[in-house]
Amino acid sequence: MVTYIIRRLFAAVVLLFVISMITFFIFYVFPRLGGQTTESLASQFVGKTQSAQAIQGVIHRFGFDQPIWVQYGRFVKGIFFGYDYDTGTQMAHCYAPCLGYSFKTNTLVSTSIAQWLPVTISLAIGASILWLIFGVSVGVASALKKGSFIDRAGMITALIGVSLPVYFVGPLLALAFVVNWHIFPDPDYVAFTSNPVSWFTHMLLPWIAVAFGLAALYARLTRVGMLDTMNEDFIRTARAKGLPERTVIFKHALRAALTPIVTIFGMDLGFALGGVVLAEQVFNLPGIGREAVDAVNQSDLPVIMGVTIVASAFIVLANLVVDLLYGVVDPRVRVS
Amino acid sequence: MTTLPGDASTLHDDFGEEESPDPVTPAAKTIEGRSLSQIAWSRLKKDRVAMAAGIIIVLLVLIAIFAPLLASLSGNSDPNAQFMDSIDPNTSMPLGSAGGISSTHLLGLEPVIGRDVLTRVLYGSRISLLIATSASLLSLIIGIAMGVIAGYFGGWIDAAISRIMDVFLAFPLLLFALALAAIVSDHAFGMSGDTLHIAMLIFIIGFFGWPYAGRIVRGQTIALRQREFVDAARVLGAKPRRIILKELMPNLIAPVLVYGTLLIPANILFEAALSFLGVGIRPPTPSWGKMLNDAIQYYRVDPAFLIIPGAAIFITVMAFNLFGDGLRDAFDPKAH
Numbered sequence: 202m203v204t205y206i207i208r209r210l211f212a213a214v215v216l217l218f219v220i221s222m223i224t225f226f227i228f229y230v231f232p233r234l235g236g237q238t239t240e241s242l243a244s245q246f247v248g249k250t251q252s253a254q255a256i257q258g259v260i261h262r263f264g265f266d267q268p269i270w271v272q273y274g275r276f277v278k279g280i281f282f283g284y285d286y287d288t289g290t291q292m293a294h295c296y297a298p299c300l301g302y303s304f305k306t307n308t309l310v311s312t313s314i315a316q317w318l319p320v321t322i323s324l325a326i327g328a329s330i331l332w333l334i335f336g337v338s339v340g341v342a343s344a345l346k347k348g349s350f351i352d353r354a355g356m357i358t359a360l361i362g363v364s365l366p367v368y369f370v371g372p373l374l375a376l377a378f379v380v381n382w383h384i385f386p387d388p389d390y391v392a393f394t395s396n397p398v399s400w401f402t403h404m405l406l407p408w409i410a411v412a413f414g415l416a417a418l419y420a421r422l423t424r425v426g427m428l429d430t431m432n433e434d435f436i437r438t439a440r441a442k443g444l445p446e447r448t449v450i451f452k453h454a455l456r457a458a459l460t461p462i463v464t465i466f467g468m469d470l471g472f473a474l475g476g477v478v479l480a481e482q483v484f485n486l487p488g489i490g491r492e493a494v495d496a497v498n499q500s501d502l503p504v505i506m507g508v509t510i511v512a513s514a515f516i517v518l519a520n521l522v523v524d525l526l527y528g529v530v531d532p533r534v535r536v537s
Numbered sequence: 538m539t540t541l542p543g544d545a546s547t548l549h550d551d552f553g554e555e556e557s558p559d560p561v562t563p564a565a566k567t568i569e570g571r572s573l574s575q576i577a578w579s580r581l582k583k584d585r586v587a588m589a590a591g592i593i594i595v596l597l598v599l600i601a602i603f604a605p606l607l608a609s610l611s612g613n614s615d616p617n618a619q620f621m622d623s624i625d626p627n628t629s630m631p632l633g634s635a636g637g638i639s640s641t642h643l644l645g646l647e648p649v650i651g652r653d654v655l656t657r658v659l660y661g662s663r664i665s666l667l668i669a670t671s672a673s674l675l676s677l678i679i680g681i682a683m684g685v686i687a688g689y690f691g692g693w694i695d696a697a698i699s700r701i702m703d704v705f706l707a708f709p710l711l712l713f714a715l716a717l718a719a720i721v722s723d724h725a726f727g728m729s730g731d732t733l734h735i736a737m738l739i740f741i742i743g744f745f746g747w748p749y750a751g752r753i754v755r756g757q758t759i760a761l762r763q764r765e766f767v768d769a770a771r772v773l774g775a776k777p778r779r780i781i782l783k784e785l786m787p788n789l790i791a792p793v794l795v796y797g798t799l800l801i802p803a804n805i806l807f808e809a810a811l812s813f814l815g816v817g818i819r820p821p822t823p824s825w826g827k828m829l830n831d832a833i834q835y836y837r838v839d840p841a842f843l844i845i846p847g848a849a850i851f852i853t854v855m856a857f858n859l860f861g862d863g864l865r866d867a868f869d870p871k872a873h
Contacts, residue, residue, distance in 0.1 A: 219704055227713070232720050245720075364855040366806045368813045368829050369847035372836045380837055468706045475711030479810055483833060493712065494814050497719040509716050512709045520707050 205528050213521045220513040221280070225273050228506050239265050245502050280510075300510060301503035305496075310507035313492070318511070320390045320488035324477045327404055328411035332473075336416040337462065340423025341455065347428065355420060362417025367476045371410035371483035378406060388484040407484050411476040415469065419462065426458040433457070460531050467523035471516045573791060573868070580867040587863020593856040601666045604659040612641060613653040616660045616823050624651040628838070635841045647828075648835045648842060657823040658849050664824045665853065668738050669804035675743025676804075677797050680750025681789065685781055687751070688758025699755070702748035711810060714741045718816035731822050738817055742807050750796055757792050761785055791868040798861035802854040809850055825850050 232242055240253075243260045260266050264275055278284060279299035295302060300310040339359065343352040378384045388406045391399040430436065431454055439449045478490030485491065489508045496504035571579075581587055600607060608614050624631055624646065631646040639645075645654050687698035721737055728736055761767060762785075770784050811817035812826025820827060828846035836843040 216704060216707070220708075223713075224716070227716055228720060231717070235721055235726050360855070360858065364802070364851055364858055366809060366850065366854075368810065368826075368833075369843075369850060372833060372843055373847070376836060376840055376843075471707050471709045474709040475810065478711055478715075479813065482814060490712075493715060494816075497715055497814075497816055500719070502720070505716050505719055509709075509712050512712050516707055516709055 202528065206525060209521055209524045209528075213517050216517050217514060220517070221277060221510065222273070224506060224509050224513070225276055227509075228502060229272060230269060245500055300507035303496075303501055303503050305499050305501040305504075310503050313504065314489060314507055314511050317487060317489045317492050319392065320486050321477055321481070321490060323390070323393065323400070323404060324407055324411065324480060324486065324488060325474065327408040328415075328477065328480075329470075329473065331408050332412035332415040332419060333466070335412065336419025337423050337459070339416070339420040341427055341450075341458075343420065343424045344427035344431065345450065352424075356424070359417040359420040362413050363421070365414060367410050367414065367479040368483055370413055371407070371480055374406055374410055375484070388486065390486050390488075407480045407486065410483065411473065411480045415473060415476065422465065423458065423462060426461060427454060430454045430458045456530075460527075463523065463527050463530065467520045467527075470519050470523075474512060474516060577791070577864075577867040581863060584863045584867065587860055587867070590856045590859035590863065593852070594860055597662060597853055597856065598666065600659060601662040604663055608656040608659050611653075611655055613656045616656045617652060617821050618656075619651045620646055620653065624649070630835070630839050645841050645845070647831065648839050654828075654842065654845055657828060658825070658846060660823040661825045661828065661846065661849070662853075664735070664818055664822065665805050665808060665850075668735060668742065668808045669801050671739045672743035672746065672804045672808075673797055673800045675739060676746035676800060677750050677793060679744070679747035681754050681793060683747065684751040684754025685758050685785060685789070688755040689762055689777065689781055689785065691759075695755070698751070702751050705745065705748040706752075708745070710745045710807075711814075714745065714807075714811055715814060715816055717741050718811060731818065734818055738808055738811060741811075742804050746800065746804065746807075750793070750800070753792055753796050754789060757789055758785060761788055795861060795865045795868060798857060798864055802857035802861070805850065805854055805857070 229242070232245075233239075237245075239260055240256050243265045244256050264272050275284065279295060279301070281298070283294060283296045283299045285294050295309055296311070298311055300314065302308075303310055303313065306313065339355045343355040346352050375388070379387055385406050386403055389403045391403050393400045435457075436449060436454055439453045440446075444453075474490075477488070478493070480486070481488040481491040482494055489512060493505055493508040496502075496508070605614065608616070630648050631651070635645060646652065647654060647657070683698050683702070687695040718737060718741065721733070726733070726736075767780060767784055770780050775784070808817060809824070809826030809829065812824045813830045815827075815830060817826055818824040825846045829843065829850075832839075832843035832846065
């Protein structure tokens with residue numbers, strides 16, 4: 202188990218490194234391939250209303266005139282140790298993890314992201330719980346009562362669910378539950394620490410919007426997995442030795458059917474984050490997704506870059522946790 | 538690639554030698570066997586849901602091709618024409634019920650701007666289908682190439698490609714796509730305007746989608762590699778290129794076809810998501826995602842404007858999903 206943990210940790214570190222390189226490539230190299238000059242790139246990083254002379258200063262201060270690997274080294278050093286930079290009027294220090302400085306809002310990117318993260322994390326965790334619980338339970342119920350009304354209703358709902366995007370189902374839910382029936386309050390972010398009940402009721406609708414499509418997908422996957430497993434020999438053996446049906450289903454079949462679901466769950470976290478970003482936009486919640494979209498509209502590149510890196514790092518960490526849990530649940534993966 | 542004897546084009550044909558009748562496969566005409574695709578087709582014909590979905594897909598493609606003709610038949614040929622006399626000057630909402638639906642504007646008008654919704658939905662189908670199918674093709678081409686190479690050669694090549702696929706799969710794709718779309722200015726890679734945005738969307742969606750296809754093809758290739766006919770070809774002295782192109786590829790068509798059909802709806806949703814976030818197709822070019830983006834501001838007073846483009850996306854995605862499911866069942870009835 203220890204070697205397994207070390208191997209996974211090492212893989213996660215390598216992955217983070219690769220992601221930092223890809224992000225750096227997207228923001229500093231790709232635009233040049235598209236035909237941008239050093240000047241136009243630098244002006245995008247600081248906002249567009251700069252004089253030619255000021256741009257030259259910016260290019261020099263932020264090292265745009267240096268070779269790519271020097272720039273990358275500076276970028277990585279900033280994340281681990283922070284760095285000093287010249288704002289033009291005074292020297293300032295960007296504390297580690299330094300993700301740059303937004304000239305549009307005059308704040309450190311890391312400070313802003315720390316402010317937005319709780320919203321995104323609340324949304325992501327709540328939605329994950331909902332999607333796993335509903336996906337797996339509907340899938341199991343459908344498989345156990347194959348061909349019944351429950352199965353058909355569940356699978357038709359799932360089919361509709363996988364075809365309904367967050368940006369359509371979100372406003373539809375709001376129309377029904379907020380505008381028409383007044384069941385839920387208008388979605389909004391209330392800090393968990395200030396009022397947990399209010400946090401819950403205001404988040405419920407965005408959670409459902411994000412979880413609906415994924416729950417539908419998982420219901421279909423669980424149903425297929427469960428049907429396969431129920432035909433396995435070990436299930437017949439378990440029944441033959443007189444185990445109660447409940448034990449056969451929950452201790453034997455479900456455990457075997459769930460292991461592939463855990464793997465897919467790790468891979469789908471990145472996809473789910475996309476749903477969270479869309480939900481933030483739909484319900485106007487101040488998380489990293491909505492702020493990244495705002496930053497895109499204002500060409501505030503340091504913010505977009507910071508959000509991309511932080512989000513990727515979270516996905517890698519979440520995957521690490523899933524992998525480690527997987528190693529506990531299924532001892533076979535530790536050796537492979 | 539049929540060449541007449543003495544045809545000059547034979548000179549440029551690197552594969553000319555391989556055009557001669559294949560000694561391994563028996564002549565197709567003499568044996569009255571049914572090929573896998575014939576069996577699958579006869580199964581598919583009996584699947585009424587899949588056939589209905591297939592007909593809807595054909596209709597959608599026809600709508601996209603003949604969008605200008607259909608638009609002028611409805612009486613509003615210009616997607617950017619504004620009908621301000623049908624917009625209430627006080628509320629900025631369309632006059633009449635259900636978003637201004639009338640005999641002259643069959644699906645009503647946009648709030649504030651007053652453009653014909655039907656015409657814009659018709660034109661929007663072009664963007665949606667063009668980008669989704671082109672991106673799917675790009676993903677499939679890269680995915681097949683990488684998957685076959687990884688699966689056939691194995692060893693460190695397989696390890697390297699599989700790792701790259703894992704990295705891609707774990708990425709928060711939507712955020713990376715957002716970053717890429719943001720960084721490219723209005724003129725890049727020698728293109729501008731709609732051409733640039735469409736090309737960028739195809740590239741982003743297609744490029745990030747290949748690992749899914751790659752995994753499926755890799756798995757199939759590993760299974761096929763150990764089959765007798767591949768051994769036979771190898772014993773007869775066939776080179777890897779010939780084995781891959783002539784022995785493996787024909788057997789990969791079925792899974793690739795099924796996966797490709799299921800990839801298109803995913804890409805339709807991805808494109809609409811990017812346009813919804815404001816980084817896809819730029820206005821005034823009509824796209825379904827952008828229409829939903831506009832609708833978010835008004836859906837509480839004008840729900841029709843939300844429901845119509847949303848329903849267009851839903852019906853299209855659902856039809857492709859149903860047809861893909863039917864196709865999968867037809868090729869592999871045991872899959873369920």
